Amino acid sequence: MNWIVGKMYFRNDSKRAAMPRGHPAELVTVQANCVSLGLWRSLLTVKSLEKVAGEANGENEGWKVRLIIFVGGTRGSVDAQIFNNNLKELGVV
Numbered sequence: 001m002n003w004i005v006g007k008m009y010f011r012n013d014s015k016r017a018a019m020p021r022g023h024p025a026e027l028v029t030v031q032a033n034c035v036s037l038g039l040w041r042s043l044l045t046v047k048s049l050e051k052v053a054g055e056a057n058g059e060n061e062g063w064k065v066r067l068i069i070f071v072g073g074t075r076g077s078v079d080a081q082i083f084n085n086n087l088k089e090l091g092v093v
Helices: 025-055 080-089
Strands: 004-005 008-016 066-071
Touching: 008 025, 025 066, 066 080
Parallel strands: 008 066
Antiparallel strands: 004 008
16 A cells, blocks of 8 residues: 655555464565565665656655555564554654
């Protein structure tokens, strides 16, 4: 999901922090590679949008682009402060 607040465009990426216990190492490695690929895709999207925003003129000037990553997981792997800061930046709380 992506958000627009004023002239700020937020690219949201959500990731799981850990696999449940008992998964074989091969599955964990595949999961980690997929997470890395997804993050690279989001970073490239943000960099492309930053370039377009920087070249905009007139009423299209002034846009900012930001990547926000929400990390979810099991066994307390979510940092509550980072999660709350992300919500504040999005203007949710």
